[in-house]
Amino acid sequence: MKKISYPSKKRLLILEKILSQSAKKRITSVELSALTGWGEATIRRDISNLECHNGLSNGYEVGALREAINQAFQIEGTEAEKHPCCIVGLGKLGEALLESSVFEGSPFELVAGFDTNVNKIEIMKSAVPLFATLDLERKIRSLKIEYAILAVPDEKAQFMADRLVSYGIKGIVNYTNVILKLPKEICVENVNTVFILTGMMTR
Amino acid sequence: MKKISYPSKKRLLILEKILSQSAKKRITSVELSALTGWGEATIRRDISNLECHNGLSNGYEVGALREAINQAFQIEGTEAEKHPCCIVGLGKLGEALLESSVFEGSPFELVAGFDTNVNKIEIMKSAVPLFATLDLERKIRSLKIEYAILAVPDEKAQFMADRLVSYGIKGIVNYTNVILKLPKEICVENVNTVFILTGMMTR
DNA sequence: TCTTGTGAATAGGTTCACAGCA
DNA sequence: TGCTGTGAACCTATTCACAAGA
Numbered sequence: 038m039k040k041i042s043y044p045s046k047k048r049l050l051i052l053e054k055i056l057s058q059s060a061k062k063r064i065t066s067v068e069l070s071a072l073t074g075w076g077e078a079t080i081r082r083d084i085s086n087l088e089c090h091n092g093l094s095n096g097y098e099v100g101a102l103r104e105a106i107n108q109a110f111q112i113e114g115t116e117a118e119k120h121p122c123c124i125v126g127l128g129k130l131g132e133a134l135l136e137s138s139v140f141e142g143s144p145f146e147l148v149a150g151f152d153t154n155v156n157k158i159e160i161m162k163s164a165v166p167l168f169a170t171l172d173l174e175r176k177i178r179s180l181k182i183e184y185a186i187l188a189v190p191d192e193k194a195q196f197m198a199d200r201l202v203s204y205g206i207k208g209i210v211n212y213t214n215v216i217l218k219l220p221k222e223i224c225v226e227n228v229n230t231v232f233i234l235t236g237m238m239t240r
Numbered sequence: 241m242k243k244i245s246y247p248s249k250k251r252l253l254i255l256e257k258i259l260s261q262s263a264k265k266r267i268t269s270v271e272l273s274a275l276t277g278w279g280e281a282t283i284r285r286d287i288s289n290l291e292c293h294n295g296l297s298n299g300y301e302v303g304a305l306r307e308a309i310n311q312a313f314q315i316e317g318t319e320a321e322k323h324p325c326c327i328v329g330l331g332k333l334g335e336a337l338l339e340s341s342v343f344e345g346s347p348f349e350l351v352a353g354f355d356t357n358v359n360k361i362e363i364m365k366s367a368v369p370l371f372a373t374l375d376l377e378r379k380i381r382s383l384k385i386e387y388a389i390l391a392v393p394d395e396k397a398q399f400m401a402d403r404l405v406s407y408g409i410k411g412i413v414n415y416t417n418v419i420l421k422l423p424k425e426i427c428v429e430n431v432n433t434v435f436i437l438t439g440m441m442t443r
Numbered sequence: 444t445c446t447t448g449t450g451a452a453t454a455g456g457t458t459c460a461c462a463g464c465a
Numbered sequence: 466t467g468c469t470g471t472g473a474a475c476c477t478a479t480t481c482a483c484a485a486g487a
Contacts, residue, residue: 042456046442050435054419065468074424078458085470094465094468110438120441129339133332134433138394139417143434144441184437208440210433214342216257221277224440228431230337230413231346232253234387235313237411237427238323238347239249245478268446281480288448297446297487445487452481459474465467 038088038109045083046110048075052083053106056099065096111144119146121182125173125197126189127152127161130212134186135163148180177204188212198225241291241312248286249313251278255286256309259302268299314347322349324385328376328400329392330355330364333415337389338366351383380407391415401428 041049055072056064066084070077084097089105091098111118122145124131131150140147150167152158158167168176176182185201187194187209194213201209208224211217217225244252258275259267269287273280287300292308294301314321325348327334334353343350353370355361361370371379379385388404390397390412397416404412411427414420420428 041442043439043443044456046439047435050438051419051430058419067468072421076458078460079456081469082457082471090470092469094463096468110442120437122437129332129336133336136332137417137433139432139434143438145434145437184440186433208437210436210440214340216254216261218275224443226436226440227254228436229342230340230389231342231348232250233413233429233431234323234325234348234411235253235346236246236250237387237413237429239313240246240427247478270446279480281482282478284447285449285479293448295447297448297485299446447484447486449484450482452479454479455477457474457476460472462469462471464469 039086041083041086041109045086048073048079048083049087049106049109052080053103056103056106059099061099063092063096064099064102068096119144120184121146121148121180122184122186123147123149123151123177123180123182124165124186124188125151125170125201126187126193127154127157127167128188128190131186131188132161134188134212135165145184148182149176151176173200174204177201177206182206184208184210186210186212191215242289244286244289244312248289251276251282251286252290252309252312255283256306259306259309262302264302266295266299267302267305271299322347323387324349324351324383325387325389326350326352326354326380326383326385327368327389327391328354328373328404329390329396330357330360330370331391331393334389334391335364337391337415338368348387351385352379354379376403377407380404380409385409387411387413389413389415394418 066077066080069080087105087109089101091101124134127150135150147165150163150165151170151173153170155169158169161167185206187198189197191214194215195217198209198217198219202219202223211225211227219225269280269283272283290308290312292304294304327337330353338353350368353366353368354373354376356373358372361372364370388409390401392400394417397418398420401412401420401422405422405426414428414430417432422428
């Protein structure tokens, strides 16, 4: 398969979601353009890069297209192949993420939640196993956790991120307000509402 | 001032945050490169576009640079000039966002939180005024709210987004798992942990 | 000598425009 | 006729490379 650019990946992922929300059996690039606001050529190019060639001249077959996207992102993987993730910090935000159903049907599985407050992890009810931060290293290694969602208080953000990295984590979704200083090979994505709003404002 | 590209804007915003976390008085593009992982030429180009020309041949003067960035994004604005925002949906996630201090020192001000559960908005303690969703239109118009953070249950996401748009909102930060179908002129940014993780994984 | 700032070159993405298939 | 797929053109962003200032 051809190399897919990063912007194209993001669009394809959204496309898959849109298709999953759609009842149609076939769909054309023009229709997708109307649904997304992206150029139709862009959409055709994105899909073309998947090299699935379903739907020649007749619009894309929704099922086959979804499958092709999922394949491209290895989203089909069985339970065993899923990428283990964890949430670090179970304040309101961490708890909310823990309860959300985002991970359903994704190539990721939430396998642990961590908090320093031992009381809290005992009291909290959750489908996801909860552990004390004391067990962070052991659990990350034994569960082979690859990605962490960081939702600790700002003061602890850098410290925790450093620990996570030293235990072998590959990437961090950073919900704190701190810009983390980490080795280049670690992927960090900052989820910061103010950055997002500023981007919108100055669009 | 020159037109600043969108990627450059994002970097400058992060740069400002990094500078605010730094104790240094002067800083060079090489040092910033080490802190961020971005190319030094990229950093110099970003800053050059601000046309502030502080720091010729001696690294940038941190204070002046921060000011230049803030200026560029109109972040200095007085209280009265801040852009009013609201949170719609006060579940765990909405509550967490409500309590966070992200908005401090930003060009945005959180002026309202909305929830359909009238009981909840009466019981909840918050520095931000809370209202029933019944008052959504009235409050958005009277408070001149420009941006909304959407944190309602998925089932209500599209419906609420449509309402927000019809009341004149300019942009939505979408924390739900639904891909919203909205007019092109409305800015939407999807905050979806799985999308972010997938992006990391396939980097 | 170390730094910024910036033309010029390069790489990365998007859009155009049309050949080819149904 | 209406659609996809794709070279080619175009536009955008990054990186190189070096002149000029401190």
